[in-house]
Amino acid sequence: MQRGDVSDRTPLRDGTMAVGSRRGFVAGLVALGCGAGAGAGLGAVARGSEVTARLRPPGAGRQSDFLAACIRCGQCSAACPQDALCVVGGWSVLLGGDFAGYATPEVDDPRARPCTLCPEHDAMPCVAACPTDALTDPGARDAVYMGTAVLNTATCFAYNGVTCRACWHACPYPGTALAFDERLRPVVAAEHCVGCGLCIHACLTEEASIHIAPRREQAARGGAA
Amino acid sequence: MIRRVGRFGWSRRLTALAFLTLIAVGGRVDPGWFTGTAAATEIGGVLRLVDPLAALESSLASRSLGIDVLLGAGLLLGFAVLMGPVFCGWICPMGLLLDLNEGLRIRVARVLGRRGVQLPAWHLPRSSASRLRFVVLGGLLGFALVGRWPVFQIVSPIQAVASSAAHGVTAMLALSAVVLAVDWLAPRIWCRALCPLGATYALAGAFAPFRVRVDLAEAGRTPCRSCTRHCPMGVPVMEEYALQGRPSVDALECTRCGACVDACPSSVLGFGVVDRSSSGGNGRRSGKTDAPRSAVAEPAREPRKVCEVGS
Numbered sequence: 001m002q003r004g005d006v007s008d009r010t011p012l013r014d015g016t017m018a019v020g021s022r023r024g025f026v027a028g029l030v031a032l033g034c035g036a037g038a039g040a041g042l043g044a045v046a047r048g049s050e051v052t053a054r055l056r057p058p059g060a061g062r063q064s065d066f067l068a069a070c071i072r073c074g075q076c077s078a079a080c081p082q083d084a085l086c087v088v089g090g091w092s093v094l095l096g097g098d099f100a101g102y103a104t105p106e107v108d109d110p111r112a113r114p115c116t117l118c119p120e121h122d123a124m125p126c127v128a129a130c131p132t133d134a135l136t137d138p139g140a141r142d143a144v145y146m147g148t149a150v151l152n153t154a155t156c157f158a159y160n161g162v163t164c165r166a167c168w169h170a171c172p173y174p175g176t177a178l179a180f181d182e183r184l185r186p187v188v189a190a191e192h193c194v195g196c197g198l199c200i201h202a203c204l205t206e207e208a209s210i211h212i213a214p215r216r217e218q219a220a221r222g223g224a225a
Numbered sequence: 226m227i228r229r230v231g232r233f234g235w236s237r238r239l240t241a242l243a244f245l246t247l248i249a250v251g252g253r254v255d256p257g258w259f260t261g262t263a264a265a266t267e268i269g270g271v272l273r274l275v276d277p278l279a280a281l282e283s284s285l286a287s288r289s290l291g292i293d294v295l296l297g298a299g300l301l302l303g304f305a306v307l308m309g310p311v312f313c314g315w316i317c318p319m320g321l322l323l324d325l326n327e328g329l330r331i332r333v334a335r336v337l338g339r340r341g342v343q344l345p346a347w348h349l350p351r352s353s354a355s356r357l358r359f360v361v362l363g364g365l366l367g368f369a370l371v372g373r374w375p376v377f378q379i380v381s382p383i384q385a386v387a388s389s390a391a392h393g394v395t396a397m398l399a400l401s402a403v404v405l406a407v408d409w410l411a412p413r414i415w416c417r418a419l420c421p422l423g424a425t426y427a428l429a430g431a432f433a434p435f436r437v438r439v440d441l442a443e444a445g446r447t448p449c450r451s452c453t454r455h456c457p458m459g460v461p462v463m464e465e466y467a468l469q470g471r472p473s474v475d476a477l478e479c480t481r482c483g484a485c486v487d488a489c490p491s492s493v494l495g496f497g498v499v500d501r502s503s504s505g506g507n508g509r510r511s512g513k514t515d516a517p518r519s520a521v522a523e524p525a526r527e528p529r530k531v532c533e534v535g536s
């Protein structure tokens with residue numbers, strides 16, 4: 001470091017030549033190479049560290065693949081007609097240790113604003129808006145895999161003697177993702193549930209008796225995390 | 226020192242402000258034809274632009290390269306190949322804040338100067354500063370490949386300003402504030418020595434034909450160094466170009482901001498397109514002369530290959 005006059009932005013005391021295009025380009029590439037080595041080393045240390053699983057937009061893959069590809073641009077959230085997506089932000093995220101999740105999109109409150117999978121659109125707007133491979137077209141809506149619904153049988157009406165079909169009515173895949181057992185109680189089939197959260201929105205108990213366990217590193221539905 | 230904020234000074238602030246305003250309007254009002262942040266924008270529902278560094282990080286980390294990324298980042302990189310890192314000088318939201326901050330700092334320095342107090346102004350030597358940001362860039366790319374996170378998309382003070390404007394995601398603004406605070410101690414150290422996005426555009430624009438051009442015949446007459454002193458990126462325009470007989474500024478740092486052109490009390494500097502076959506005449510043989518007079522004696526080479534678009 002050297003001291004200069006505040007108005008004199010270019011102290012020439014170090015006597016360096018201007019870094020013109022050719023020399024500068026080569027020097028830049030060399031510096032880039034050195035940095036890449038160091039960055040790769042740090043990357044090897046950080047690699048595989050635990051990431052917070054969040055309910056990602058449809059079209060996202062495994063949590064770590066999503067975090068690798070997403071450039072935190074927020075285009076998906078801007079495109080969502082249901083206002084289901086928000087961009088994760090705030091100090092709590094950083095201080096809570098979810099550094100990698102900062103500024104990524106998630107379905108933040110499916111109880112109030114669930115992802116409907118946008119059946120009225122040919123392509124899901126969030127997927128169409130995403131410039132990267134963070135969200136890719138799953139092909140068909142029933143191939144979406146955001147997470148898996150989990151029932152809280154302690155509070156669910158149907159498990160406590162009250163007839164209720166609210167979640168079943170809301171589920172886009174009734175009978176497959178959400179079916180009834182012989183005592184007319186809802187059961188989630190993990191290999192069919194897309195994790196949209198429409199059931200959470202519909203649940204009639206005071207606190208929703210169904211929630212979504214977001215997809216982690218599972219390659220396919222119903223697989224182990 | 227008299228500070229000149231001339232027409233380029235005002236126009237580059239206006240363009241950067243317009244971009245930031247678009248981001249805020251797109252995120253909060255949704256005009257239908259613009260959404261975006263610094264990382265990616267969509268204009269008119271068709272034109273998608275993707276920050277080239279974001280594209281690089283994402284592609285390396287996800288080991289994939291989609292058509293949107295390729296086209297969106299390719300367009301911006303292609304623009305930089307022709308025009309140089311104009312993003313830095315004219316569009317960058319952080320650059321805008323730093324530009325305004327600099328105006329304030331110089332004003333404060335002047336007031337304090339009258340009372341005999343000097344503001345600190347530390348500078349990394351150019352030789353280190355100009356390389357350091359490429360090290361940072363390399364580090365991010367290496368990290369993206371192995372660690373699989375596009376880290377700069379998380380910690381970018383540029384994107385922090387943009388995403389606060391678009392969707393109120395503000396925690397990282399603390400980093401932008403740190404950059405602004407440090408700017409009071411070490412002017413423009415962020416852009417000069419650290420910013421990996423600037424480094425990306427600098428590499429892409431290293432041989433860009435659109436440059437600040439130097440009227441060598443005029444240069445020797447008024448070596449007032451006003452240009453050098455006004456360059457926010459620390460390019461010694463007078464010493465290393467005008468007085469060395471180099472007719473165009475090919476420094477990787479030059480963001481085409483026009484501060485030097487604005488500052489010139491004479492008509493030595495202007496923007497121009499340099500014929501690539503002549504490399505702007507900045508050949509090796511003239512690079513090492515240190516006699517200022519020779520610049521006067523030597524007429525500007527191949528003047529017909531330079532067509533002016535600025536003053």
Ligand code: SF4
Nearest residue numbers: 080115116117118126
């Ligand atoms: S599918 Fe539709 S509702 Fe669901 S997140 Fe995407 S845009 Fe929003």
Ligand code: SF4
Nearest residue numbers: 070071073074076130
């Ligand atoms: S549009 Fe894609 S890259 Fe951008 S924030 Fe959403 S998921 Fe990430």
Ligand code: SF4
Nearest residue numbers: 171193194196197199
């Ligand atoms: S069970 Fe719930 S989360 Fe699963 S598909 Fe049905 S409505 Fe969606």
Ligand code: SF4
Nearest residue numbers: 456479480482483485
């Ligand atoms: S050389 Fe001139 S145009 Fe380039 S960065 Fe410096 S002041 Fe701006």
